[in-house]
Amino acid sequence: MSILGTRVVRTEDALFLTRGATYTDDLVDDRLTGALHATFVRSQVAHGRVLAVDASAAREADGVVAVYTAEDVDLVPIPPGRPMVPPAMTRPWFAGDTVRFVGDLIAVVLTEERYQGEDAAELVSVDIEPLPAVVTTADALADEVLVFPEAGTNLMAAFGEPAPADFFDGCEVVVRQAVVNQRVAPVPLETRAAAAAWGEDGRVTIFCSNQGAQQAKAQIAGWLGLDPAVVHLVTPDVGGGFGAKIGADPEFALVAWLARQTGRPVTWVESRSENLVGMLHGRGQDQVVAIGGRRDGTVQAYSLVVDQDCGAYPRLGPVLPRLTVLMAPAVYAFPKVHAQARAVATNTTPIGAYRGAGRPEATAAVERAVDLFAAEIGMDPAEVRRKNLLPAFSEPHTTATGAVYDSGDYAAALDKVLAAGGYGELRAEQARRRERGDVRQLGIGLSVYVEITGADNGLGAGESAGMEVHPDGTATVLTGTSPHGQGHATAWAMIASEQTGIPVDRITVVHGDTDLIPRGAGTMGSRSLQQGGVAVHRAATELVELARQRAAEQLEADPADLEFDLGSAALGVRGTPGTGVTLAQLAEQEPLLVRTRFDAGGPTFPFGAHLVVVEVDTESGKAEVLRVVTVDDAGTIVNPLLAEGQRHGGIAQGVAQALLEEVRYDADGNPQTSTLADYPFVSATELPSFELVDMATPTPMNPLGAKGIGESGTIGSTPAVHNAVIDAVAHLGVRHIDMPTTPMKVWRAVQQAQQEGTH
């Protein structure tokens, strides 16, 4: 029986749960002996002219070795890096003339001890003349105050055209709604950290917490004008990323640059408060949905207009709405789909990828629109969905926006989740509560989703892998993916074991070292298994073939006459017992290793359906999630335990966005949620046990049949929870409440609906 598809317990966890992993800030490495500690001085003003930065007092403080400000740095400012973004939207290393968000870098203090850094940083005197701040996308689109006056506009990118005037002609019903997909903070348990040391060989070793060493290395080398050959980047264990650790941050490059300037190793780890303003945020879309159709439930036209907040500097922000536009048609057979997006600069923390990155926004929009349409025509939202879903397909399907879905059966996913949830009985219970006028009302929310995973992130839709068998019978797998919680050490070992017969606990998975693994695209966009895992599968297969050639020479046999015995990891002549030579024996004679690469034919499109039950206290407005039932079809599952872990985490983050989390700024651009006392990330106490339903439709895009699973939970659960909360108070006249559906917002919506109802 194959090990694939079985619940192999995570090999990583013994270490993670006992001694703890080695994160960047935990490193004990000779190269970092005597390192200086970097403490950044950040802007406390969202938008302003820098009049003076005086570091003289800080330079005299205890333990201070150096202080660097804008005038001490001769590096070329960071270009936007995206062809569609105006070139004037560059990022200075330190703000010398203008600060553009609370958290913008102004100076860095280098001290012998870390605690001395915070004391000295307070002594850097910064004089800023505040300017009006661009806080919302509406502020930005007005183009009255410009984040980059030299660019002449706040617009970073635009996709698509406005809908034609006759777009909804012929529809009996048209519903329009402004929908906020709020800004959220990724909040990885491990904040950002970096360390760097230059060797006598002229090379720099950079350790940093990221989601792909090779990409981070390329960026840092490019920014600093270094020959990539002198940069050795190492990714130690990483405690969560969620997209916000893709690539490198300017702070990482500065740590390397400062190490060269001072001739000493430099380390940096940020505090949680610094993380909440300095690390990339996610989402941040203001949407307008419009949906039109017939009263029989047939949707004829759907339009989505997106205004993406990119924050102060272009990172992935201007790219995200392209994915939202691409996925706008979603799971539906709507005859007409229109999607348009604008991406703008604001005086806020830059926006990057966050679990789903552009796709959850598309799903949230259309799933809210379908519910609004169902409510308007008085039809069950499950029925409206069923009427409009694409029929099952096994040949590629091309959508109105040009996405090519690989395989899908959305109606089956919906039917499965409705059956598993007991949809009919739930609606009956809801009706009873409504009839009785209960204080606690039931809300039932649905979503059906399709998403794109393993899309080409600019480094190709493929991944590298290597495998070496050692003379002692153990093996090393090299991967270009970059695990930060996913369980690659377990899954990649399973895949290699399945091909080579070497037990999982004898296989070590190595990642995140650019000297050992020069090529890799990293872990993001739910790509790792379907590309990196498949590359490992290929490496293991090729390794057995290499061994077959060598064994054939040794045994003086035709390679075709050799059979590979998984139980003993040995090749022998078919029908001649006792002739076998093991992989380990072959490795003793000559290194037995392969390096290979798998290029996927294209992305895959996982899909599923979520059903969420909430109870809303109509007197206080507080919603409690009672049940989350999900079907998440990610093709063939290699390890159900790991897949369920990904679904659990994803669902939790979706519930969090729907109910709790929001990064907030005041009208002057001051962050209101810069500690975890103010930023309410979700914990287990707010979540029920999840009811996960199996469904697996293999993809033809790779030999494992696997699609991505990392982001599905978030994409499906966010709109299902959101719809459920609104559904709970829909009978009171409530049509829409923006996320997060806080108690105050729900209470106020009920109050307003009742007032309108009595007029």
Next chain:
Amino acid sequence: MIPGPFELVRATSVDEAVAALVEHGDDAKILAGGHSLLPLMKLRLAMPGVLVDIGGIPGMSYVRVEGDEVAIGAGTRHHELEKDAVAAAEVPILPCTAGQVGDPQVRHRGTIGGTVAHGDPASDLPTALLALGGDVVVQGPDGRRTVPLTEFFLGFFETALAEDEVIVEIRVPRTGSAGWAYEKFTRRANDWPIVAVAAVGHRTGGVGGPYGVALANMAGSVVRATATEEALARGASIAEAAALADEGTNPSADMHADQEYRRHLARLLTRRALERAAAA
């Protein structure tokens, strides 16, 4: 997230702690469980020059019956109070409330004296204590004095505790089987209350007639719902009395709740607390 420099004095007796406070004046702060003070210091919102650690003083953690009262040592941690059998029998609102403070880590470090001294308007135990009535026993350079709980919480992080005084004990009336309820409204289990209401029935009169009712986060400090208490004493129904709960309050507005919503929650939670207390 690193505090400014400070000197640490480890007191081995209350007398020593008081002497240290006298010596260092307003530059000194008492360190008990540290779960209110240390976060403020890490954010550099508080930068005391001297911390007087009373955590090592023996005999500051206890719950015992003394006549009609329950005496609680100021060093009693929330977790100890939550699990205490005497408290459960004699003044059950306190262990129930203690079990809702923060998360397990906070409850294993934070102390009742610390939370009372901190004077946070959104704190759980002070709300329940204020509903109970009773006294705070403090020790200063001139010895001990007793301050009624109703006169202890003066304003935003402001209490009747002088700079050179240490809380040594809290004394509350035994309520036994009288009805009580603590209604805490949060978005997440480990949060501070957006609004909370404590209601306690009194066997012997005590504070405010048949019920003592106190509110968290409805003013600069925890406050009593005087209008509600008076209405109940007059014989008003729970619904009528609860409708007056926000009278005289001045709640703050933040991202969780504006003033109107907080006032609504105060009325709603007071009604629910009184209904639960009456049903007990």
